[in-house]
Structure formats: structure tokens, C-alpha cells
Amino acid sequence: MSLAALTSCHKLDLDVATKLTPETFPQTQQHYIQLTGQVYVQLRQGISTDYFFMQSLSTDEAIMPGRGGNWYDSGTYEQHHKHTWTQDNGHVGSGWGWLSSTISKANQSLFLLKDAPETPAKVTALAELRATRALALFMMMDLWGNIPVVTTFGQTEAPEQKTRAQVFAFLETELKEIIPNLSTVVGVSTYGRPTRYTAHAILAKMYLNAQVYTGTPRYDDAVAQCDAIINAPGTPYALESDFRKMFFIDNGPQIKEFIFAIPFNPSFTSGNFLPARYSLPRSLRQKYSLNHTPSAPMSTLPEYYANFNDPNDKRNNQWIKGPQFYYDGTPVTVETTNKGYDQFYNGPEPAKKIVYQVDITPTVTLRDASRPFDAGNDEVAWNMGYRNNKFYCDSTSANRNQNNDFPVFRYADILLMKAESILRGATATNGQTALTLVNQLRAVRTTSTPWAAVTLEDLYKERCREFSWECWHRNDMIRFGKYEGTWGFKTNSDVRRRLMPIPAGARLLNPKLKQNDGY
Secondary structure: OOHHHHHHHHOOOOOOOOOOOOOOOOOHHHHHHHHHHHHHHHHHOOOOOHHHHHOOOOOOOEEOOOOOOOOHHHHHHHHHHHHOOOOHHHHHHHHHHHHHHHHHHHHHHHHOOOOOOHHHHHHHHHHHHHHHHHHHHHHHHHHHEEOOOOOOOOOOOOOOOEEEEHHHHHHHHHHHHHHOOOOOOOOOOOOOOHHHHHHHHHHHHHHOOOOHHHHHOHHHHHHHHHHHHHOOOOOOOOOOOOHHHHOOOOOOOOOOOEEEEEEEOOOOOOOOOOOOHHHHOOOOOOOOOOOOOOOEEEEEEEEHOOOOOOEHHHHHEEEEOOEEEEOOOOOOEEEHHHHHHHHOOOOOOOEHHHHHHHEEEOOOOHHHHOOOOOOOOOHHOOOOOOEEEOOOOOHHHHHOOOOOOOOEEEHHHHHHHHHHHHOOOOOOOOOOOOHHHHHHHHHHHHHOOOOOOOOOOHHHHHHHHOOOOOOHHHHHHOOOOOOOOOOOOOHHHHHHHHHHOOOOOHHHOOOOOOOOOOO
């Protein structure tokens, strides 16, 4: 058909009522979700990689030694374990970049939406973006201390570096300002985006750590923020009776403990969910019906696992340890050779085939002296160290990503933060004491007798049992004065390692950034 015929048959200058214009788009909540999605995609990028490595591998919670030269990665993981990282550490640089980009994308979205029609949906969306930016700034403040605070998009001048106390003050003001505009709806419609209770949780975490961040304790303020969640209308949050299912591949908005979680989906390549893939032993691929061989270099240390000393605790089941069996009770076995089992075998039959039952041992040993920080590349080495399986491996995924959503704030944390604040001197409220709060959690986690008393040391160990692999252990160790301790192969007790170094690349881009002490 010719263009003339087309125009003669159809009138082309009709008004299109559905066209998108500044007057019609964005207006609804769904419009704003579509327009702000880039910020939440960016937030997903580094939470379970760079951030996880800095927060967990720098503690007694996790270790990743080399295996025959593999996984050494220029000493990156050794530096985390031994607290010898430098401004050139890859995760330090990538982590700074990830959070800076999250802040930048939030600022970009705020700029693009500032002139949109004034609607309730806009007010909420802008508050959500500011809360997400605040979360990223909080994470940077926690890791690096003195950081820039950038709140405008397109700024060409290098931003000034703020002290940790100044960043704290900005975040406190910012979060309090946006709380009234954040949604109180908890469920599918707000899942993966910050609600009013997310802001309260960030403030609670800030106040709990205020002594570290600013030198001034704020424990009563921490209790007030926890109470804002505990006393929320309609009781939107509760402890889950099934601890393991909270972290399975089908977790999501139905989990009553999740205050803020980052959704993951293997269909999207942005953001790899690595904890499960790095922790599961290679020999258990068949048991878990995986489409890929687990990388398997990461385990915990005996010092951390010692906190799991209650045989009746459901949280013990997150660990893979000891002799391994299939679900029908059949032993998991591996066929190899004497030399394949133990590379240091010096008997007469190195090539003789053997079959052994997989046995995950508690201790990690650096057996290969020819390589730095190396456990060896044999079956003995690959079975070293108890493995965490909290984030259950996804048999439906063919890549590094998984369906397990990652919780940033959980209701259990709110209860334990309030309990800790009371133990540290805050006034008890709502008839809740530190003991009743901890026993409230333990009532759904263990069948053991409720505690008759609780100390800060008890509470620290309870946090270890509850939040392993959730990126809070470094924060806890610093607050409890344990980060300078000795574990595994780490002997560095320099208190200045409580802060990561400002990455070399960041200082090259912004000469105003002063390096943290000790680097």
C-alpha cells in the first residue's frame, strides 16, 4: 500500500489520549517504580560480593584460602583475613565504586523526577530514593568513616570529605525528615523498596553504633527506633518459626521477619549471589542437584563455629559439617587416587584408585608451603572448614546468581539491638527487658530452657548464631571490641583497621579525599 493510499484511508492527526507527557507520566506508584528501578538494580550489584567480602572475610566468620594457586587472586582474600589490605585491594575499590554509583543513580533519579506532577506517589518515591541513598551512605560511613556526602546530580566539582560524625549527623537529619513520607505498607507492593520501618532500622543501627561512629553513646535513641518497629500498627513483623526457610530460594515478601531485603533472580545478570556458590563443597553438587560445580573455597573458622554450642538450636542446621550423606542416608562418596586425595602422599601407589566418604573437617590448615595462603589442591584441602548453607543453593540456576533474596534488616535484629541497648544502659520500655527480648528470639530458635540471665557476651554469641553470612559480623566485632583479636592466621591488632583505606582510584579522582590513618 502506498503512503498516499494510507493517508487517504486513515486520519493521522488524531489526538492520542494515551501518549506519555509530563502531565500524564509519572503519576502512579507503578510509574515511579518503573522510573526508579535503576537504583535498586545498582544496590543489588555488590551486596553479596565486594560488601560481603569486606564485612565477613575480615572477621572470624569466614575464610577463603587458595587451593593450589586458585583463589589467591593477588592476595586479596589473604589481606582480608590478616587485616593487611591496602588502598589497592580490589574489593575495597569495587565496593567504594558500587556504593558511590548507587548514590549517584539515586541523585540522578531525584533530579529527573523533581519536576514531575505533584502526587502522593511522587512524595513516596522521592522519600524511597533518599532512604536508599541514606542506606548506601550508611554502609560507606561504616566501612570508611570519613566520606563525601553527595546529594546533587551532575556536580562537576570534587565533593568535600566529611568526618564520620558529620556524615552521621546528615543521615540522622535526612532519615528523620523523610520518615513521614515513607510508606507503612508492608508486603508485595513495597517489597524491595524502603518503607518507614527501613528508615527506623537504619537509625537504630546508627544509634547502636554511635559510640563507635561519633564517640557519644545513643542507646536510648536506639531503643526508640526499635520500638517504632516493634509497636508498628497492625504488627507487620514477627519472628519466623522456620529459620532455614527464611533464606531458601523461594523467600520473599511472605517472610514476616524481613524489614528490608534485596531481591535476587537468576534471570537477571546484574548482581551475582555468591555466598552459597562459594560455600558449598564441590563433592555435594549431585546431592543438591546443581547445574554447575560450586566454587567451594569459603568456609568458617573454629573460633566462630564455637558459638554454635547449643545442640537443640535450629540454627545449627545451616552448617555442612562432618560425614556427608544423601537424603536417603547413602554416604556421599568420591572416587579419586591416593595422590588426588592427599597431594603429599609419598607411598608406593600414588595412582591407586580409592573411594572415600566425604567428611567436612572443622580446621583450615595452610598445607602448601610453596604457595602463599594455600591449603593445597586435593580432596583433603577441599573438605577443610565447616561450610555455611544458610542461603540454600539454587538448583534451578545455571549461573552465579540465585533466587534467594538477601535480607539487610530483619525483625530478629530489632529485638537483639533493643536488648543490647538496654544491657548497655538504655531504659527498658514496653515491659521488655534485655532478657525477655533475647528469650523471645530463642523461644523460636531452640528447644533449650530459656535463659535466666543474659550478659553482653551472651548476646554477642547469640548474634553470631543468628546473623552468620548476613554482613553484620564485622560491625558487631568492632562494637564489642573483638575486631583486634586473633583468629585463624590473623595476628594484626591495629585498631586503625576498623576503617578500610580510601581506594587509590577514588583519591585519584578526588584529590580532596584524605587517606584514613594507618594507610
